[in-house]
Amino acid sequence: MTLDNIKEEIEKANTIVILTHESPDGDAIGSSLAMYQALKQLGKDVDVVIPDVPKTYEFLPSADEIKQEGRENTVYDLGISLDCTDTIRLVGFEKWYETAKTTISIDHHGTNTMFADYNYVDPASPACAQILIIVLMSMGIEINKDIGKCILAGIITDTGGFRYEGVGAETFEFAANLLRLGVNVSEIYTKVLQNKTRANFELRKAVVNRMEFFEEGKVAFTYITLEDEKKCNAQAGDHEGLVEIGRDLEGVEVSIFLREIPNGFKASLRSNEYVNVAEVCAIFSGGGHIKAAGCTIPYPLEQAKEKILERVRIFIK
Ligand code: 5GP
Numbered sequence: 002m003t004l005d006n007i008k009e010e011i012e013k014a015n016t017i018v019i020l021t022h023e024s025p026d027g028d029a030i031g032s033s034l035a036m037y038q039a040l041k042q043l044g045k046d047v048d049v050v051i052p053d054v055p056k057t058y059e060f061l062p063s064a065d066e067i068k069q070e071g072r073e074n075t076v077y078d079l080g081i082s083l084d085c086t087d088t089i090r091l092v093g094f095e096k097w098y099e100t101a102k103t104t105i106s107i108d109h110h111g112t113n114t115m116f117a118d119y120n121y122v123d124p125a126s127p128a129c130a131q132i133l134i135i136v137l138m139s140m141g142i143e144i145n146k147d148i149g150k151c152i153l154a155g156i157i158t159d160t161g162g163f164r165y166e167g168v169g170a171e172t173f174e175f176a177a178n179l180l181r182l183g184v185n186v187s188e189i190y191t192k193v194l195q196n197k198t199r200a201n202f203e204l205r206k207a208v209v210n211r212m213e214f215f216e217e218g219k220v221a222f223t224y225i226t227l228e229d230e231k232k233c234n235a236q237a238g239d240h241e242g243l244v245e246i247g248r249d250l251e252g253v254e255v256s257i258f259l260r261e262i263p264n265g266f267k268a269s270l271r272s273n274e275y276v277n278v279a280e281v282c283a284i285f286s287g288g289g290h291i292k293a294a295g296c297t298i299p300y301p302l303e304q305a306k307e308k309i310l311e312r313v314r315i316f317i318k
């Protein structure tokens with residue numbers, strides 16, 4: 002049973018490194034910080050390594066203890082990957098995870114490749130952070146206010162504020178318990194979901210202006226370039242939420258958002274009802290969830306656009 006294995010491996014380990022996926026979002030960071038604090042509670046010698054943490058999450062408890070790099074020439078006893086589908090997306094994989102004596106992966110993506118020694122993957126969970134409630138409880142950890150805040154930030158991010166499928170009674174029960182503990186749920190909600198940076202606003206303008214529709218309005222397509230990001234001095238995380246602009250429009254089934262990266266474009270896809278966008282992205286070696294997925298398309302804009310549209314069209318009814 003993986004939960005017992007996880008508990009056992011954590012008990013055995015002394016030095017532990019926590020890693021997560023590139024372009025980390027609230028679930029990646031919230032989950033990592035919750036696990037970090039839990040392991041500290043157990044007296045472990047633990048590092049949480051996440052380069053480029055978006056400013057949005059700097060308010061989370063112990064965010065100031067996040068490291069940019071793991072230890073030099075150190076083999077960690079245990080590597081823990083959180084919220085990450087595969088080793089390509091795991092930041093620091095080669096340096097600190099692959100080399101660790103034992104590895105654990107806790108995730109909620111259906112396309113997880115089961116790359117760790119112990120994989121605890123629950124695609125029914127709306128956030129990796131929500132899985133951590135079960136994992137930490139099974140380890141006898143007290144989920145205090147600080148750990149709770151980090152978990153809640155993860156849940157709020159990945160459920161769009163308790164809105165998406167997969168949110169169940171247990172999700173609300175957890176939030177209710179935090180309220181009883183005195184956590185300001187509303188404040189976390191505002192900081193994580195509602196507040197936008199100026200750069201994000203500028204990028205929104207470009208995304209709206211360039212929005213195009215295909216397949217009788219069922220497919221929305223838009224993009225931003227490196228130049229756009231440079232112009233508004235965009236920082237890590239400033240592109241979050243842009244793909245949702247197309248998704249939320251009447252009649253749209255699939256929203257496609259391309260973001261230029263040095264070797265092509267990073268695609269973010271969202272669907273509303275029937276298209277499995279993880280399957281759409283699989284052909285480009287990407288993945289994610291049924292209604293939210295991504296991939297990298299190593300081509301210039303026009304070709305990248307054509308390739309992704311061609312693939313999406315197959316699934317439109
Ligand atoms: P986003 O569009 O917000 O970047 O990502 C949506 C979902 O797809 C997230 O759960 C994210 O982890 C996953 N995802 C995004 N890009 C990739 C990718 O290139 N490969 C895989 N396997 N998953 C991705």
Ligand code: MN
Binds near residue numbers: 028084
């Ligand atoms: Mn997640």
